[in-house]
Amino acid sequence: MPPARARPPSQPPPWEPASTEPREPWRGAVACLGVAVFFVLTIGVVSWQAAEAPRRAWLLRGPAAGLAWERRAGAVLLLRRGAGRPLAAVALAAGAAAGLPLPPDRCRPDGGRFCGAWDEAAELHVALEEAAGAAECYSLAWTPLQPGAALKDCFSMANVSWYGGAGVRAPRWPLNAVDAEPQPFVISDFGRNPGGYGPVLEGYFLASTGATVTVAPDVPLFLSVESDRRFCLESPPGSPAPALRYRLCASTDVAAAQRHAGARLALEPRRPPDTALLRSPIWHYRGPGGSAAKIKRGLRAFCNRLQRHRLKEGLLALGERCTAALADAVCPGGPARLSRQAGPSFSSPLRLSTPQDGRRQRRGAKPPWELSAVKPMKLSVTLSPYASVASPLFLSSLRDGAAGRWLSLRSRPGASVPLLARWKGQLAARLDATSEAAASWLVARAGRLRRALGAEHAALEGAEGNAYLEQGLRPPAGLQGDGYAAALATVAATLGNATVVTAGARSSHLPLFVRLSPLRPDWSHGGLKGLIPAALLSSLLGYSFFVPDAVGGTLADELPPDQELYVRWLQIVTFLPVMSFSTPPWACCDAWVLNLTRQCIQRHQDFVAPLIVKYSQDWVAWGYPIIRPVWWLSPTDPAAFTIEDEFLIGDEVLVAPITEKGQTWRDIYLPGEGCLWMDTNSAQVFDGGTVLRNYSASLAEVPVFVKTS
Known part of the structure; x- marks a missing residue:
């Protein structure tokens, strides 16, 4: 037999990797561990940078106050220099911008304004309007960038009592205790809409911290209130040209804020009635x-x-x-x-x-x-x-060609029909005031x-x-x-x-x-x-x-x-x-x-x-x-902010009636530290800034105090 020939080593198929030396499992584990450590360190560095980045960035600053962007909450804060906490927190777009940084200022050449957009839906314009006297005020106005953009800003009620806006069927003081669904900010007929607003209404909101929010009467508005959480201002849905504008002011305390804003609520000089x-x-x-x-x-x-x-x-x-x-x-x-x-x-x-x-x-x-x-x-x-549609008054107006005196709907060019509504159970037309x-x-x-x-x-x-x-x-x-x-x-x-x-x-x-x-x-x-x-x-x-x-x-x-x-x-x-x-x-x-x-x-x-x-x-x-x-009289005392069963006549008379069934006593808060109050029933004198516990008031009595100093 011919001698055996030595065979060359077999070559692996081209689609298979060449054989290697025997594997060592621990080396692979070390490699995986290194990759994991790298990722952990990377995430840690990024998180540390994010944590160390300033949570607040100034939008505008005035002589005594300013507006800052709170990135985590997605809110604009109204801050007063030297104050420990914000006067107001406004969640822009109802908080949808939370976590986003402050956008670039498109109005930077003008030091008294800020313009920026957190998304492509709307742009916010902020301007310092008033910086003298008892208040510092800023205007905030949203400009839609897209059709149908929803504009909604919400004001936090956390640790703040809010007042104003409008009444409700079951009145409360402050506003924090109210619940109201989003609806037009108009006076409602409670017979048709028990959950509406009225009978007095103004676009004015006051915070116990000294902040005020004012909305001009020509701004179409929806208002909603979530009890003890927030109230929101928003543009009406479906509005052809939505706009949301308001004025945010900072004062030293709630009474100073009311004195400043109250003087500007009336559209014309006030005239007292008879x-x-x-x-x-x-x-x-x-x-x-x-x-x-x-x-x-x-x-x-x-x-x-x-x-x-x-x-x-x-x-x-x-x-x-x-x-x-x-x-x-x-x-x-x-x-x-x-x-x-x-x-x-x-x-x-x-x-x-x-x-x-x-x-x-x-x-x-x-x-x-x-x-x-x-x-x-x-x-x-x-x-x-x-006027009832069945009344001779209304029918004669139609016969006499005086239908134009009623609110109407335009049916075609040059023609209109009266707009009818329910009034005291009857279908009626309403005078065009x-x-x-x-x-x-x-x-x-x-x-x-x-x-x-x-x-x-x-x-x-x-x-x-x-x-x-x-x-x-x-x-x-x-x-x-x-x-x-x-x-x-x-x-x-x-x-x-x-x-x-x-x-x-x-x-x-x-x-x-x-x-x-x-x-x-x-x-x-x-x-x-x-x-x-x-x-x-x-x-x-x-x-x-x-x-x-x-x-x-x-x-x-x-x-x-x-x-x-x-x-x-x-x-x-x-x-x-x-x-x-x-x-x-x-x-x-x-x-x-x-x-x-x-x-x-x-x-x-x-x-x-x-x-x-x-x-x-x-x-x-x-x-x-x-x-x-x-x-x-006690604008910085938190105990005074939620009292809804006492009131003052001017600065000199305090009335503290009984509002609980069967009670003949109550606790009475006497405002005005340093003042003296005399009970008109007993002639006793008490210090202001104190609380009278279990004060007696029989069914025939109402506690009334007169300020004597």
Whole structure:
């Protein structure tokens, strides 16, 4: 056999790697560990750099304050130099920019402005507007960069009490306790929208830290409030040209901030209303209705009862339906004649006078109305800008070609149809209060009615709500937001400087009384507990002349309030600008409550009304509220920021009523460190800046203190 040939080493296939020396597993582990350590170190360095990077970067700085960007929270902070914490924190875009750095300033050449965008949706413009005096103010304005951009800024309530904005069905003080869904920032009719805002409303918010937020009336706005968390301002969804603009100011404390901003709330110089109404308790007639004869008999019986109980002074207020019935009776020819000449606006059909009525009057029968039926009381009538679609008033306007006096919808070029809404259960048209001709027509009609009935005062209802927004329509120019309420208030001021309206917006300078929302006859914030928060809010927003809900509450069925509730309600209303009654004391209470009512009315006339008149001078000159929160004298004491069951009249009287059922004692905060307060019941004197624990107040007493130093 031939010798064996040595075989060369076999070569691996080209797709297989060449064989190597035997592997050592520990070397691979070391390599993996090295890679892991490298990544850990890299992440650590990046995290350390991020942690060490400044959390805040200045947007703008003024002489005493400034705005800084808080990267982690995505918020702009209003800071006052030397202060330990921010005065306000504003989460831009509702916090969507959290974690993002401050964008480059596109306005850097101008040292007084900042312009920047955190995304491609909108750009923020900030400018220092005011840096002298008691406040330093900055304007913030969002400019959309994309169609349909959502603009929403939210203000934190963490460790800050906020006040202002608007009232709600169950009033609270401060705003932190309110919950409200995002909705148009307009005065609502609580009958149609119980979760809405009203009856007073201004784009003004005040923080206990001394910050203020002001939104101009021409800025369309949605407002939402999340209890104890935040409130948000946002542009209305679907707006063709969304814009969100507001003014952010810093002051030394909450009272200084209110003094600065309150002076600027009124659009024009303030004019006080006729203060004679302060001394006239209002008695709302709730007797028999229907025909004029029944109303006349009911009024005479009611007035006789008041006189018999020595309550003969005051104002007798007729509701809208009673006003309409009497107006129909005193004007022969019925509503058609009223429409041609003058008279009220009615929401219900009016009875037409008949030829037989005229013959009875010519034979010497008693006229349908005599002012002597209510003497010596003064009479007040109630009007509204509504007219039922079934009323002769509305139908005659269509026949006479006067349909233009109503709010309308444009159906085609050159043609329009009245915009209809619900008013007191009826489908009705609403007067166009922005039309000079329509306003003059209403004023002339109201003037003739007052002369015919001998009425010295009038109330104008129906300013609440934006009929266009409620029906998903775009309001015309002049009726954006609360433009209608402002226009109707201007009309109301021409009826007399003691006219009562039911809504206040953009009208705090007018000589009017605003009637606050009806409350339930119970002890909740929708009832008795809501009286003081509603009064404080109304005054804070500039509406110091208001009529609180009638004693005992009016938002209820026919059952009268219980006696204890009636007394505690009476004690609070005694120290507010105007006293009003819907349920007379003899209808619900014992004889001693009737005596107490007389005493309270006398105390209001002799003690409270002069104080209101005195401090109205501060309101006219500087916009200071007349009914003031306790922090007005203790602006840096956190204990004063959440007190909603005490109030001041000016600087010299403190009222601390009982608001809990069955209680005859309470804790009382005396504001003003260094002041002395004297109890008007016991003549005891106490130091300000202290709390009186378990202070006694029987059912017949209300704790009232007068500042003596």
